[in-house]
């Protein structure tokens with residue numbers, strides 16, 4: 428996609444001449460309201476959202492050319508709704524994005540279709556899958572279409588701290604010159620490899636597996652316009668369309684590294700271990716994709732949010748919080764966070780009082796919890812359940828999960844509503860997770876419970892608890908289930924009306940599911 432910078436460049440020139448004084452030093456009084464580090468999914472969406480609110484926004488992005496990555500290609504319908512709330516839904520137009528209406532699951536030659544519950548939404552509401560880079564360029568284009576948003580290419584090297592308060596950043600400009608940018612609020616959205624997060628949170632990054640990405644051509648998915656998950660051995664394989672003629676395949680490889688690409692070990696692994704488990708309709712294109720050599724590996728990181736509230740700064744996106752990408756929830760969480768933050772900051776006429784602003788921003792970390800933690804927990808738990816294991820109890824849990832989702836009705840609607848981000852409610856997550864475990868236990872007791880079966884069933888239940896409780900604990904049980912009981916929730920200058928709206932949304936959604 429061609430990115431139009433001409434107009435933005437002219438505005439930038441006007442801006443620079445307005446805000447820099449004669450001796451080349453920035454006039455602090457004219458510093459920006461918000462400085463955003465990174466123009467990925469979050470940075471670009473936030474720049475547009477805050478720009479629309481009339482804030483002066485400066486975005487510094489390391490590379491403004493179209494990214495070519497295997498991340499962020501399937502946006503769940505819940506994420507699409509957030510795009511609509513932000514006025515960014517046209518960013519999935521004209522990029523050959525494909526609508527996604529649900530998932531198909533494959534296990535041991537059996538398959539089941541799980542549609543998204545879209546009946547009560549507008550006709551355009553569905554998932555979207557696309558080339559990540561094209562989407563990013565549309566978001567950047569949209570942000571820089573606002574006269575008060577300035578996108579600059581540069582690499583941020585450090586945060587500028589004075590007396591415990593973040594005042595801006597040091598960065599290298601496009602020409603390699605050292606420079607400084609000041610703002611009343613610095614939002615760090617520099618993604619999963621973030622160098623800047625260390626002073627703003629306690630990062631505990633886990634790498635449970637890697638994805639190996641390939642692009643398949645000249646084939647059709649067994650279920651068009653659906654995400655496909657194959658419950659393979661040792662771990663899942665995903666397929667989804669990224670354009671009208673390309674299908675993305677992501678092969679999960681457990682562990683922190685993948686077999687060597689250079690000496691052909693990875694190609695050998697894909698052909699001998701993975702290919703036999705690929706649906707027949709996709710097999711030949713899968714082999715061709717391996718032979719073309721365009722195979723990209725990427726580590727799957729997960730990191731619970733553990734912020735250190737710091738005056739003048741905020742972390743957002745993957746720099747702040749990550750989950751396994753199996754369920755494609757990252758962009759939905761990110762866009763949901765942008766909506767929460769925009770609404771939170773709306774009543775503030777300016778950001779001059781940094782310590783008060785910091786206390787207000789603490790409520791951001793609580794308000795976002797129910798949605799973000801539900802999507803995070805589902806991703807972590809589902810990944811563990813979907814991985815093959817020699818343990819009979821884990822095998823039963825995996826089979827029970829496939830069969831439970833195949834039952835249809837509430838048994839598939841509830842879980843897919845969670846995964847799609849249309850109803851990301853913590854209680855619904857826990858209920859369905861344990862319903863799967865109880866279903867698995869009950870099946871084991873049929874036709875007669877033997878001591879062996881009772882033992883396996885008990886291990887299944889304790890295994891299920893062992894999967895979900897550590898994730899819930901890391902996410903923060905109180906903030907996730909009872910955010911209203913956390914004092915920080917009330918720190919923001921939210922209007923009574925907004926609090927009421929959030930509260931009734933929560934209650935209504937719990938009732939309807």
Ligand SMILES: Cc1cc2nc3c(=O)[nH]c(=O)nc-3n(C[C@H](O)[C@H](O)[C@H](O)COP(=O)(O)OP(=O)(O)OC[C@H]3O[C@@H](n4cnc5c(N)ncnc54)[C@H](O)[C@@H]3O)c2cc1C
Nearest residue numbers: 465467468469489498499500501583618744745755757758
């Ligand atoms: C393999 C994989 C597949 C995934 N698939 C999906 C999916 O299908 N659906 C989904 O919703 N999520 C998916 N995710 C997660 C999703 O990609 C992320 O949650 C999302 O991209 C986070 O957006 P971000 O803006 O925080 O980071 P990014 O989109 O990574 O953006 C960070 C930006 O910061 C810039 N930057 C970095 N350092 C600096 C610096 N020092 N100075 C200036 N700029 C800097 C980078 O150039 C980049 O543009 C996937 C993740 C992985 C690993």
